[in-house]
Amino acid sequence: MIVPVPPAAPAADPAAPPACISLTQLGRGQCATFYKADLRCEDCDMLNAMGMTDRCQLKICKIGDPWIVQVKSTRIGLSKRLAQRIFVLPPSIRP
Amino acid sequence: MTRLSPDSARAAVPAAPGAGRRSAAEAPRRIALFGNPNTGKTTLFNRLCGLRAKTANFPGITAEARVGHCAAEARGGASFEIIDLPGVYRLALDVPESRVGRDLMEGSALYQRPHAVLIVVDATNLARNLFLVGELLAHGLPTVVALNMTDLAQRKGLTIDAAQLARHIGCPVVATVARKGTGISEIKQALNREIDHFEAAAAGVAPSVAQSMKAIAADPARLEAWADHAVASSVGGDAAVGAASDTFTERLDKAFTHPILGLLIFAAVMAGLFTVIFQMATIPMDIIERVFGALSEWTAAALPAGAINDLLAQGIIGGVGATVVFLPQICLLFFLISLLEDTGYLARAAFVMDRIMCRFGLPGQAFVPLLSSHACALPGIMSTKLIPDRHDRLATILVAPFMSCSARVPVYVLLTSMLFRDRPWLAGLAFFGCYLLGAGAGLVSALIARRTILRGRSRPMVLELPSYKLPALRTALWATIDRGVVFLKNAGTIILAICIVLWWLSAYPVADPPPEAVALRQEAAQVAPLDEARAGELRAQAEALESSHATRQSYAGRLGRLAQPVFAPLGYDWQLTIGVMTSFAAREVFVSTMAVLLTGDPEADVAEDPGLIDRIRAARRDDGATPVFTPATSASLLVFFVLAMQCLPTLAVTRRETGSWKWAGLQLAYMSGVAWIAALLTFQSLRALGVS
Numbered sequence: 001m002i003v004p005v006p007p008a009a010p011a012a013d014p015a016a017p018p019a020c021i022s023l024t025q026l027g028r029g030q031c032a033t034f035y036k037a038d039l040r041c042e043d044c045d046m047l048n049a050m051g052m053t054d055r056c057q058l059k060i061c062k063i064g065d066p067w068i069v070q071v072k073s074t075r076i077g078l079s080k081r082l083a084q085r086i087f088v089l090p091p092s093i094r095p
Numbered sequence: 096m097t098r099l100s101p102d103s104a105r106a107a108v109p110a111a112p113g114a115g116r117r118s119a120a121e122a123p124r125r126i127a128l129f130g131n132p133n134t135g136k137t138t139l140f141n142r143l144c145g146l147r148a149k150t151a152n153f154p155g156i157t158a159e160a161r162v163g164h165c166a167a168e169a170r171g172g173a174s175f176e177i178i179d180l181p182g183v184y185r186l187a188l189d190v191p192e193s194r195v196g197r198d199l200m201e202g203s204a205l206y207q208r209p210h211a212v213l214i215v216v217d218a219t220n221l222a223r224n225l226f227l228v229g230e231l232l233a234h235g236l237p238t239v240v241a242l243n244m245t246d247l248a249q250r251k252g253l254t255i256d257a258a259q260l261a262r263h264i265g266c267p268v269v270a271t272v273a274r275k276g277t278g279i280s281e282i283k284q285a286l287n288r289e290i291d292h293f294e295a296a297a298a299g300v301a302p303s304v305a306q307s308m309k310a311i312a313a314d315p316a317r318l319e320a321w322a323d324h325a326v327a328s329s330v331g332g333d334a335a336v337g338a339a340s341d342t343f344t345e346r347l348d349k350a351f352t353h354p355i356l357g358l359l360i361f362a363a364v365m366a367g368l369f370t371v372i373f374q375m376a377t378i379p380m381d382i383i384e385r386v387f388g389a390l391s392e393w394t395a396a397a398l399p400a401g402a403i404n405d406l407l408a409q410g411i412i413g414g415v416g417a418t419v420v421f422l423p424q425i426c427l428l429f430f431l432i433s434l435l436e437d438t439g440y441l442a443r444a445a446f447v448m449d450r451i452m453c454r455f456g457l458p459g460q461a462f463v464p465l466l467s468s469h470a471c472a473l474p475g476i477m478s479t480k481l482i483p484d485r486h487d488r489l490a491t492i493l494v495a496p497f498m499s500c501s502a503r504v505p506v507y508v509l510l511t512s513m514l515f516r517d518r519p520w521l522a523g524l525a526f527f528g529c530y531l532l533g534a535g536a537g538l539v540s541a542l543i544a545r546r547t548i549l550r551g552r553s554r555p556m557v558l559e560l561p562s563y564k565l566p567a568l569r570t571a572l573w574a575t576i577d578r579g580v581v582f583l584k585n586a587g588t589i590i591l592a593i594c595i596v597l598w599w600l601s602a603y604p605v606a607d608p609p610p611e612a613v614a615l616r617q618e619a620a621q622v623a624p625l626d627e628a629r630a631g632e633l634r635a636q637a638e639a640l641e642s643s644h645a646t647r648q649s650y651a652g653r654l655g656r657l658a659q660p661v662f663a664p665l666g667y668d669w670q671l672t673i674g675v676m677t678s679f680a681a682r683e684v685f686v687s688t689m690a691v692l693l694t695g696d697p698e699a700d701v702a703e704d705p706g707l708i709d710r711i712r713a714a715r716r717d718d719g720a721t722p723v724f725t726p727a728t729s730a731s732l733l734v735f736f737v738l739a740m741q742c743l744p745t746l747a748v749t750r751r752e753t754g755s756w757k758w759a760g761l762q763l764a765y766m767s768g769v770a771w772i773a774a775l776l777t778f779q780s781l782r783a784l785g786v787s
Contacts (some may be wrong), residue, residue, distance in 0.1 A: 042189055043555065049184035050559055051223040053319050061345055066352055066446040068560060073220040075344070075560040077352070077446050079453075082555035 023060075023067060023078070023086040031059045032088035034071075039085050047086075050076055058088070123164060123176040124290055125207065127199055129231060130215035131224050132182035133561040135243045137161075139215050139273035140179040141573045143282070160195075161577065165283065173287060178209065184223075186230040187312075191485060200234045211237040211290050213282065215273075218248035218255055219562070221330060225322035228264060233312040235305035237289035238266040241282055245270045247562070253330060260329035265304035274567055347563060351443035354450070361444050364435070365466055372427045372470060379423035387416025410598035415591055419583070425474040426579045428467055432478060433574040437566035442558050449556045455538040456545030458482055458553045461491040465537065468498035469530075472745045476752055477578060486549045490541050492752055493762050496745050497537030499530045499737065505686045506678075506736045512708045513729040529737045536738055536769065548761075599650075601677055606648035612640040646688065651677050665735065665771070666728040666778040668716045675735070682741040727786050731778035739770035 020035050034056045037044050051071040052058065061075060062068035067083040069076050078086070130136035144163025165175040180199070181192035202208030212231050216224035221242075232238055242257055261268040267285045271278030311317045351357050395408040435441050441463075449459030460482045468475030475495045482488040499507075507529050515522040545551060608616075619633035646652050655673030662672045670689075678685035689711055714723045724732075740746070740763045750759040 039555075043557065045188050046184070046190075046557055048315065049188055049226065050557070054316065062348055062352065064352075065354070065450060066556070068348055068352070072222050074223055075348075077442065077556070077558045077560045079446065079449055079556040081453075082557055 020087045020089060023069070023083050023088050024063070024080070026060045026063075026088065026090070028060055028063050031057060031091050033091075034058055035087045035089050037086045039082065043082065047076075050074060052076065052086075123174040124211065124286070125209040126165075126175050126177045126211050126213050126286060127196075127209040128177050128179045128213050128215065129196060129227060130182055131184050131217065131220075131227060133559060134182070134215045134217040134224065135273045136182060136215040137179060137574075138567060138570050139241060139243060139271065139279075139282075140177060141570060142273050142276050142279050143175075143177055167283070167287075173290075175283070175286065177213070183227065185226055190483070200231065200236070209236065211239065211286050211293075213239050213241060213286065215241045215243050215271075218242050218245045218270075219251055219253065221255065221260075222319075222322050222326045225264070225325055226318055229308055229318050229321055230312045232264065232266060233305060233308040237286070237293040239282060239285045239289055240264070240266060240268045241271045241273075241278065242268050243271045243273050246272045246275075256329045256331075260325060263325045263328050265308075344563060348443060348560065351440065352446050354447075357443070357447040361447050364440070364444070365463075368428075368431050368435070369466070369470065371431065372424055376423040376427055380420050383420045383422065384416065387412055387419070391416070405602060406595070406598070409602065410595045411591065413598070421471050421473055422579060422582060424470055425477070425582050426575050428470070428474045428478065429578040430571050430575040432463065433571035434566040434568075437564070437570060439561040439563045442560050445558060446556060449553075453553050453556075455542045456549075456551075456553050457490060457538075457541050458484065458487045459556060461487065461541075464491055464495055465498055465534075468495040468500060471500050471502070472496045472498065472742065473582070473748050476745065476748050477582070479752065484554045486545075486551060487553050489753060489758065490544045490549050490553075492749055493544055493758065493765070494537040494541045496740055496742065496762065496766065497533050497540060497738065499533040500682075500742075502681055502683045502742065503529070503736060505683045507733070509686050509689070509708065509711070510724075510729050510733040510736070513712060513724045514726060514733070516712070525733070529733065532734070532737050540765070540769070600654070601646070601649050601651040603650060604648065606645050608637075608641045609644045612637040612644070615640070646673065646677075664778070665731050665774045666725065666782075667732070668723060670714075670716075670723055671728065671732065675732075675741075678736075678741050680741075680743050682736060685736070685741075725787055727778050727781040730781055730786075731774040734777045735770045735774035737770075738766060738773055740766035 023032070026032055034052050034054070037047055037052075039047070051074045052069075056071055059070045060067070061070050065080040065083075066077040067080070069078065128136060128140055140161060140163060143165045144161075160181065161179040163177050163179070165177055167174045178199070180196055183190070183193045183196055186193055186196050186200070197203075199207075199209065200212075212234070214228050214231055216228060228238075228240060240261075242255060242260070245255065248255060255270075257268040257270050267289065269278050269281045269285055271282065311321050351360060391408045391412045394412060395404055398404040398407065432441070445459035445462075447459065448462040452459050452461050461479070464475045464478045464482070466475075467478055472495050475498065476492050479488050479491045479495070482491055507526055511522040511525045511529075514525060545553070615633050615637035619630040619637065622633070623630035652673050655676045656669050658676060659667070659669045659672040662675060667675065674685045674688045677688045712722065712724060715721065716723055746759045746763055749762055750756050753759070
């Protein structure tokens, strides 16, 4: 189930497909597929190095600042301003 | 501090195939120790090298490595020189730690290429750790993988076939539990075997493997597929996303990162940490003070009077003792921080503080260094190593000395007492205001720095949250010893030199006693046979006059007079200017300088002698009518001391941590400028309001 977009949620990335949503729109316990991160290169590289690679599966462990996601065996803490700019494909959509 | 830039840099690049074998007894084999953060890399390093390690600095950057020596496993085998590099996720990242790793592996710049590579991987998180393995294998050096935390992996239901993994990745894999010391000798054997094989047959990692790994490592998607395939072929059990839900970790994470509860827990942890530091450090600090005091007295008594005696007893022993006294605080701070870090809690706490600190352009990790700086800026600045981003780290170092350290307390006591005599609640409020002003100035300065010289917001925080575990005492102890040694080396070099110069400035030239003091001593000699008590009083008065006169005539005193026009707009006469000048070495010196100049009592202590404040308050300027400390002047001085960079050891530590005098100089100039302007505004505003 996709959590409804809250009023304060960031606008969806215009370059992304319509089904692509911000990580912050997912609920706790939901899984999704990482699609893209609208961040500075060095932050993207760091996320990538931590295991958040193209089309990887991630699970939301905690919502709210910080968001905590699990990618494979790695738990990654993300500050709010970073989590808002990570876009995922919700579980119903597979790339 | 060792620098990893030996002159023989390129000479020790592994010899070309077949170009002569190194004698095992001649030189240790250099091993580069790599690993992702939180893989137990440093624990393994400590197991291998123990206390035979020292911290080394990479030229040009603040990243540090530890270099240690490890004995040979078998008789006749080679010993190792192991370089514990900073933890990195990927070698290709554009961060200083990765750049160091790349340069070392390529033997570029000033670095010496290692003979072999030891990579520590976390058995519970194998796929991601293998990214780094793949990148390092592409360099073609003899490589051994230490599959660490295998006990934890077993507890999580994972079974890893090390032999199968080794076959897949093309290098030996040794199962280890670094905390327990399991697998250490196997690592040494594997390293020696791989290097021997490489030197004999020119094939550490088979050239075909290195060649194919080069192509794979260059393409992130292929590297990930390679790592996933390696895991799939060698790991049993299911650690896939969502397969295992660790409710204990999730509950703790929820509490520790909660906006309110997390803040309360953090406040409680920090309060406990600093209470322990202050309580437990008192005893060793007292002991150090007494030891150095006794040593100084013994030296003064043992040597003939003169310049050498003064230099040793007062300049060197006194000066170094005044710095070494902070060693217990530093050691305790690093011990406790190391324990906290090891539990996995600090990563969560960083997020709690990030919400507040990011408004000022600082990351959440800056909070602990800034809080530590309230005890002393030295450990505070040294603990900025927790901050991964260089700009964030520099901004924190620059503003850390704004925090009101314990050395400011005697000055605050003196000046708030001057301002609010018989109104203790107002004095207390002013005291608290000093702490607020310092913290506020630091945070605003950080914001300014991030918008000018260190442009950019603090990096949005992304951190790996390590598993919770019981801290390893041994690791904390080694970290403490390491930081203590670094601090002592600093105290024994730069700080010692500074102490000697400042002592010389304040002790020379030796002035002849003033006529009034000579007369008092003569009178004392006359009355001594009749009234020894009266003679003692006269001698004390003479000594006070002589001390005051000597300070005025010293080079520091003369500099004070010379600099007085600079401080005149702030309301300071020549006596206060001397106080400000002499306290440039350390703030608390201001109180003793004022005591010497205004009361002639060099042993005076504000805390132990309440009458001292009255005597200082009664002191008059050269016109004989105006008090030295008017309310406007006292307020101006208070603001000046809250904001000024009056601590040379801090400057020395800033230089060491930033790797450049440029930042130390900027810190000094900025803080002095801010302090001067703020003190000027305070004095002139109060005067305009009719407060003289």
